[in-house]
Amino acid sequence: MRxxxxxxxxxxxxxxxxxxxAARQSHLYLVGRTAEKLEAxxxxxxxxxxxxxxxxxxxxxxxxxxxxxxxxARQALGMLEVVxxxxxxxxxxxxxxxxxxxxxxxxHVNATxxxxxxxxxxxxxxxxxxxxxxxxxxxxxxxxxxxxxVYGAGKAAVTAFCAGVRxxxxxxxxxxxxxxxxxxxxxxxxxxxxxxxxxxxxxxxRRIYQALEKGYxxxxxxxxxxxxxxxxxxxxxxPLFKRIRI
Amino acid sequence: xxxxEYLSWGRYPRQRPSAVWYLWWRSERLPPTPPGMTxxxxxxxxxxxxxxxxxxxxxxxxxxxxxWIEFNAEEGVLRCEAGISLADILTVILPRGYFLPVTPGTxxxxxxGALANDVHGKNHHRVGSFGCFVRxxxxxxxxxxxxxCTPTQHGELFRATIGGLxxxxxxxxxxxxxxSVETAWMRVEVVPFGHVRxxxxxxxxxxxxxxxxxxxxxxxxxxxxxxxxVFWRGNHARCEEAPPYPPREPRRMNVPCDAPSxxxxxxxxxxxxxxxxxxxxxxxxxxxxxxxxxxxxxxxVSRWNRLYGRRxxxxxxxxxxxxTAEDALEExxxxxxxxxxxxxxxxxxxxxxxxxxxxxxxxxxxTTLAVDFAIEGERTWRLLDELDGVVRRxxxxxYPAKDARMSPEMFAISFPRWRTFxxxxxxxxxxxxxxxxxxxxx
Ligand SMILES: Cc1cc2nc3c(=O)[nH]c(=O)nc-3n(C[C@H](O)[C@H](O)[C@H](O)COP(=O)(O)OP(=O)(O)OC[C@H]3O[C@@H](n4cnc5c(N)ncnc54)[C@H](O)[C@@H]3O)c2cc1C
Ligand SMILES: NC(=O)c1ccc[n+]([C@@H]2O[C@H](COP(=O)([O-])OP(=O)(O)OC[C@H]3O[C@@H](n4cnc5c(N)ncnc54)[C@H](OP(=O)(O)O)[C@@H]3O)[C@@H](O)[C@H]2O)c1
Numbered sequence: 001m002r003x004x005x006x007x008x009x010x011x012x013x014x015x016x017x018x019x020x021x022a023a024r025q026s027h028l029y030l031v032g033r034t035a036e037k038l039e040a041x042x043x044x045x046x047x048x049x050x051x052x053x054x055x056x057x058x059x060x061x062x063x064x065x066x067x068x069x070x071x072x073a074r075q076a077l078g079m080l081e082v083v084x085x086x087x088x089x090x091x092x093x094x095x096x097x098x099x100x101x102x103x104x105x106x107x108h109v110n111a112t113x114x115x116x117x118x119x120x121x122x123x124x125x126x127x128x129x130x131x132x133x134x135x136x137x138x139x140x141x142x143x144x145x146x147x148x149x150v151y152g153a154g155k156a157a158v159t160a161f162c163a164g165v166r167x168x169x170x171x172x173x174x175x176x177x178x179x180x181x182x183x184x185x186x187x188x189x190x191x192x193x194x195x196x197x198x199x200x201x202x203x204x205x206r207r208i209y210q211a212l213e214k215g216y217x218x219x220x221x222x223x224x225x226x227x228x229x230x231x232x233x234x235x236x237x238x239p240l241f242k243r244i245r246i
Numbered sequence: 247x248x249x250x251e252y253l254s255w256g257r258y259p260r261q262r263p264s265a266v267w268y269l270w271w272r273s274e275r276l277p278p279t280p281p282g283m284t285x286x287x288x289x290x291x292x293x294x295x296x297x298x299x300x301x302x303x304x305x306x307x308x309x310x311x312x313x314w315i316e317f318n319a320e321e322g323v324l325r326c327e328a329g330i331s332l333a334d335i336l337t338v339i340l341p342r343g344y345f346l347p348v349t350p351g352t353x354x355x356x357x358x359g360a361l362a363n364d365v366h367g368k369n370h371h372r373v374g375s376f377g378c379f380v381r382x383x384x385x386x387x388x389x390x391x392x393x394x395c396t397p398t399q400h401g402e403l404f405r406a407t408i409g410g411l412x413x414x415x416x417x418x419x420x421x422x423x424x425x426s427v428e429t430a431w432m433r434v435e436v437v438p439f440g441h442v443r444x445x446x447x448x449x450x451x452x453x454x455x456x457x458x459x460x461x462x463x464x465x466x467x468x469x470x471x472x473x474x475x476v477f478w479r480g481n482h483a484r485c486e487e488a489p490p491y492p493p494r495e496p497r498r499m500n501v502p503c504d505a506p507s508x509x510x511x512x513x514x515x516x517x518x519x520x521x522x523x524x525x526x527x528x529x530x531x532x533x534x535x536x537x538x539x540x541x542x543x544x545x546x547v548s549r550w551n552r553l554y555g556r557r558x559x560x561x562x563x564x565x566x567x568x569x570t571a572e573d574a575l576e577e578x579x580x581x582x583x584x585x586x587x588x589x590x591x592x593x594x595x596x597x598x599x600x601x602x603x604x605x606x607x608x609x610x611x612x613t614t615l616a617v618d619f620a621i622e623g624e625r626t627w628r629l630l631d632e633l634d635g636v637v638r639r640x641x642x643x644x645y646p647a648k649d650a651r652m653s654p655e656m657f658a659i660s661f662p663r664w665r666t667f668x669x670x671x672x673x674x675x676x677x678x679x680x681x682x683x684x685x686x687x688x
Contacts, residue, residue, distance in 0.1 A: 012270065012310075023337075036273055040313055047314035048338055187310075190268045 002026040003077040005070075007058075007117060008087025010037040012186035013136065015044070016205030017084055017212075022050035029054045029073040033087070053077055060087055060113035061105065070120040080124060082212050083133045085114055088154075090188045093147050103150050110154030111161075118165050125174040132175040134212050135162050139180050139221070142230050146245070166218060175215040179208055182226040199223050252305060255551055256294040258558030258621055258650055261301035261678050270310040272327055272418040276388055277304060284676035285388060287412040289359030290331065292352055294561040295650030296678040297363070297411050303676065306416060308358055314338065315419055322424040323381065328358030328417040341492070344424040345482065345537075347379040351593075353542050358417040363647040364409035364607040366597070366614075368458035368480070368541070374600030375609040377408035382421040385414065388674035392418075397603070406670035409604030411646055413671045413680055431488035432458075432540040434480040438527045442473025442579050442594075446572055446613075449596045452479045458540070462526070464519040465592035465617050466512075468583040473576070475592070476526040483534050493536030499547045507555030510620050515588045554620050562630055563616035563645040564637045565597060571613040574640035578615060578633055585629045588620035605667045608645045608660075616648065627651065646679060657683035 004021050006014050009030035018028060022045040030045075032038040035057050042052045054076035058069055074080055089109045096103045114135060125131050140148050141155025159178055166176035183189060183198045199222065207222045221227040236244075252263060267277040267285075279285055286300035288307050299305075311327035312334065318324070322344045326335065332346060333353040339345065348367040350360065364377040373379075382396040385407055393415075395404035407414045435456075439448060445461050452459050456479035463475035510518075544550060551559070566574045575594070582589050593616045602609045619626050634656055637644065643660035644652050658664060668688070 037271055040271065040273075040315075043315055044313035047317045187268070187270045190270075 002081050003079055004082040004084070005029045005031070005073045005077060005080055007031045007069075007083070007085045008136075010034060010041050011086045011088070011136075012188075012201040013181070013184060013204055013208070014084060014086035015041055016201050017086075017208055018045050018050070019048055020205060020209040021082070022046075022048035025049045025051070027051045027053050027077055029056075029077050031056045031058050031069065031073070033057065033059050060089075060109040063108060063113040063116040066113070066116035067120040070117065070124060074124055079128060080121070080131050082131065083121060084208070084212070085117055085133070085135045087113070088136065088138075088188070090148075090151050093149055093151070096150060106150045107154050107157075110151060111157040114158045115161050118161060122165065122169065125169055126172050128174070129172050130174065132177065132212050132215050133165075133169075134177045134179055134208060136179045136181065136208075137162065139182050139226050139230050141180070143233055143241070175218075177211050177215075177217070178219045179211070179222065180219065180226065180230075181222045182229070252288070252299075253291065254295055254298050254650075255292050256559050256561060256650060257551060257554070257556075258560060259296055259299070259678070260558070261296065261299045263300050263305040264302050265304045267304055267306045268310055269306060269308050269329075269416075272311055272313075272384075275390060276306060276386060276416060279304070279388060279674040285416075285672075285674055286677045287358065287362070287416045287675075289329065289356030289362075290354050292350075292355045292359065293363065294559075294648045295646070296682065297646050297649070297680075298359075299678040300676065301678045308416060309356060311358075311418060317342075319344075322426055323421060324424060325419060325421045326357055327419050328361070328383070329356050331356055332360065339424060340427075340430050340537075343426055343428070345427045347373060347423060347425045348376040349541055351542065352545050354545065357420045357422070358412075361408060361417060361420055362410055362412045364602055364604045364609065365647070366609045368460045368478075368595065370600075370609055371453045371459065371596050371598035372457055372600075374598065375602040375604075375607060377603040377607060378600060379423045380408060380420060380603075381423055383407070384418045385416070386418050387415040387672050403670055405603055406605050406667055409602065409607035410667070410670070411606065411677065411679065413675050413677065415672045415675065427482040428485045429483050429488040430492050430537050431483040431534050432480045432537050433483045433487055433532065433534050434478060434540050435532045436526060436530045437477040437479070438475070438523070438530050439477055440471060440474050442475070442576055443572065445473070445475065445477065445575075445594055446596075448477045449613075452477070453596060453598075455479075457481050459595065461594045462522070463579065463592040463594055464523050465579055465582045465589045466516045466519045467523075468580070472583060473579040473592075474523060475594070476523070476530075478540070480540050488534055493538065496536065496538045496546060498545070501547060501549045501552040503552065505553045505555050507557050507620075510554055510588050510590070512586045512588050515590050515620075518590060557621045559618055559620045560626075560630070560650050561616055561618050561648040562633060563614060563648040564633070564642050565608065565610055565612045565614045565645070566637065566640045566642040567610075567612045570640035570642075574636050574642065575613060575615060578636050581629065581632055581636070582617065585625065587622060587626055587629055589617050591618045592616070605663050605670075606646075606661050608643065608647070610643065612642065614645075616645075646683075649679070652683060654683050654685055654687050658687070 010032040137158045138155040162178040284303040288305040308329040311329035315325040350365040458480040
C-alpha cells in the first residue's frame with residue numbers, strides 16, 4: 001500500500017501509473033482538469049484495487065491555487081509518499097506564432113503550474129522527511145525547436161527547476177525524479193503519424209513506477225535509448241540546427 | 247503487433263486504412279465521415295482476415311477505451327469499456343474467484359471484438375457463445391446517438407450487434423456475466439487418438455463430464471492415420487485438486503521480425519505436425535496446469551503470426567451440422583492431407599445446442615474445424631474452394647472472423663438472415679470484409 005498523489009491523473013501515462021499502484025491497494029488522490037474523465041479514471045482504479053481518498057478538479061491555469069491543492073491532498077492522504085506531476089499540453093506551435101497571449105499561457109500550463117506545485121510541495125516534504133516526487137518533463141526540453149518552441153521552453157524550465165528542488169530536498173531524504181519520455185502513443189500525439197520511435201504508455205508507466213519505487217535514477221529517460229539520441233541531438237551546432245526541421 | 251501496422255492477424259490481405267482515429271474516452275464522439283468514406287471500429291486486430299480492415303476508410307481504434315467501470319463481486323457481473331483486453335480483465339477477476347464465461351484461444355482480444363464476432367470457446371457444447379453472457383452494452387452510432395441495448399431494450403439492435411462485425415456502430419462499454427471458479431488452475435486430461443473418426447467418439451463420451459473439450463488434429467497425416475490427433479478435456483480445478491498458490495505469470499517469447507517465407511513449407515509443416523503429435527502422445531494422462539497453459543497455449547509466443555513471413559496466412563474455419571459432420575470432416579481432412587500445402591494447427595470441436603443470440607452469429611450445433619494455411623498462391627486458393635464445396639454440400643457455414651476469401655455466395659449460404667441484419671447497419675460503417683461479401687448483392 002502506498003499513498004499516492006496523481007496530478008494530471010487523466011493523462012494516458014498517469015492513468016497507467018495509477019493502475020500499477022491500484023493493484024497494490026494504494027490510497028490515491030486524483031487531480032485533473034475534467035470532472036467527467038476524472039470520474040472514469042477513479043472508477044477504473046477503484047475496481048483495480050485502489051482506495052480513492054479524494055478527487056479534485058484543477059486547471060493548470062489556476063496555478064495560484066497550488067498550495068491549497070497540495071494541502072487538501074495531504075490531509076486526505078495523511079502523508080504524501082508518492083507524488084506524480086503529469087499534466088501537460090502540446091499546442092500546435094504554428095498557430096501560436098502570431099498569438100503572444102496564448103503563447104505565454106501555454107508556458108504557464110506546462111511550466112509555471114509545475115513550479116507552483118513543486119514550491120507548494122517543498123515545505124510539506126521537508127517536514128515529512130521522506131517521499132518521492134516524479135515530474136514528467138520531456139526530451140523536448142533539451143533543445144529548442146521551431147515546431148515545439150513554447151512546449152520545449154516549458155519543459156526546459158521544468159527540468160531545470162526540478163534539478164534545483166532535487167538538490168534542495170536531498171538532505172531531507174526526499175527524492176525528485178525528472179522523467180523524460182520520448183514519443184509516447186497517447187492523446188497528446190494522436191495527430192502525429194506513428195513510427196518505431198513511439199513507446200506505449202504502459203511501457204513508459206512501468207519504468208516510471210519502478211523509478212518511483214526505487215527512488216532513482218534522478219533523471220529517467222524512457223525508453224532508455226533516448227539518452228543517447230538526445231546526446232547526439234545536443235551535439236549538433238546551432239548554425240546547422242536552426243536550419244533543419246525536426 | 248505494432249499498433250501502427252493495422253493489419254489483421256493473418257497479415258493478409260495487406261490493406262491499409264486512409265486514416266486512424268483514436269478514441270480515448272467513452273464520452274467522445276466519432277469522427278465526422280467525409281463523403282465516400284466509412285468508419286470501422288477496431289480492437290486488437292486478432293481477427294485473421296479482413297473483418298477488422300477498412301481499406302481506404304477510417305479505422306476507429308477503440309483500444310484506448312480500456313477502463314473498468316464497475317465490478318459486482320457478489321453476482322459476478324462486470325461493466326468495462328469495450329477496448330479492454332480479456333487479459334486485463336482476468337488479472338482483476340481471477341484473484342476474486344471469477345473467470346470469463348467464454349474465452350477464445352487468445353486473451354489478447356478486446357471485449358468489443360469478442361462481442362462483435364460472438365466468439366466461442368472450448369465450452370461451447372455446454373454454455374453457448376460469448377453473446378449468451380452479454381447483459382447489456384452501449385452502442386454509439388455515426389449520428390452521435392447512443393443506445394443502451396439489452397435483450398429487451400432495443401432488442402433487435404442487441405441481436406444485430408452481437409456477431410455484427412462492428413457494422414452496427416461502435417460499442418463503448420459492455421456488461422458481462424462471469425462464472426465463478428475456485429482456483430486459477432485447470433485439471434486437464436490429454437487423450438491421443440489415431441483417426442479422425444475417434445474424435446466423435448471421444449467428444450461424445452467427454453462432453454457430459456468435461457466442461458471444456460477441444461481436439462488438435464494432424465491435417466497432414468493420411469491413410470490409416472488420417473486426422474490422428476490429441477483430445478484435451480478440462481475442468482476448473484477445485485481447491486483440493488490445485489496447488490494452494492496462484493500460477494506464476496508465464497514467460498513469453500517473441501518473434502522479433504518476419505521469418506523468411508520458405509521457413510514454413512509443406513515439408514516442414516508435415517514434420518512439425520508429426521513432432522507435435524509425438525510430443526502430446528508422451529504427455530497423455532491427467533495433470534493440473536495453470537489456466538494460461540490450457541486456454542492460451544499460443545499466447546506463449548507473441549506475434550507468432552510472423553513465422554509465416556511476409557506472404558501471410560489464412561485460417562479456414564467452418565461448422566458442419568451434426569447429421570453430416572462425420573463424413574464431411576473426414577472428406578475435408580482427406581483433401582487437405584492429399585494436397586501439397588502448408589497446413590498447421592488443425593483444431594476440431596463439437597458445438598452444442600445453445601442458440602447464439604446474434605443474427606449473424608457463427609456458432610451453431612455441429613462440429614467446427616479450423617486450419618491455418620500459408621498463402622502459396624493458386625494451390626492454396628484451389629484447395630480452399632474445394633473445401634467450400636464440401637461445406638456447402640454438408641449444409642455448413644464459414645466463420646467471418648477467420649475469413650479473407652469467402653465468396654458472396656458462401657456468405658449468403660452461411661448467414662441466410664443477412665438481409666435482416668442489413669437494416670441495423672450504420673450507413674456510415676463498413677469494412678473490407680463487408681464490401682467483399684456483399685459485392686453485387688446490396
Ligand atoms: C490465436 C488466436 C486464437 C483464436 N481463437 C478463437 C476461438 O477459439 N474462438 C473464436 O471465436 N475466435 C478465436 N479467435 C478470433 C478472435 O477471438 C476474434 O477475431 C476477436 O473478435 C478478435 O478481437 P479483437 O479485439 O482483436 O478485434 P478486431 O479483430 O480488431 O475486430 C474484430 C471485429 O470486431 C469489431 N470491433 C472491435 N471492437 C469493436 C467495438 N468497440 N465496437 C464495435 N465493433 C468492434 C471490428 O470492427 C471487427 O469487425 C482467435 C484469434 C487468435 C489470433
Ligand atoms: N505523449 C508524448 O509523446 C510525451 C512525450 C514527452 C512528454 N510527455 C509528457 O507526459 C505527460 C503526460 O502526457 P500524455 O502523453 O499522457 O498525454 P495526455 O494523455 O494527453 O495527457 C495530458 C494531460 O494533461 C492535462 N492537461 C492539459 N492541459 C491542462 C490544463 N490546462 N490544466 C490541467 N490539466 C491539463 C490533460 O487533461 P484533460 O484530460 O482534462 O485534457 C491530460 O490529463 C505530459 O506532461 C506530457 O508533456 C508526453
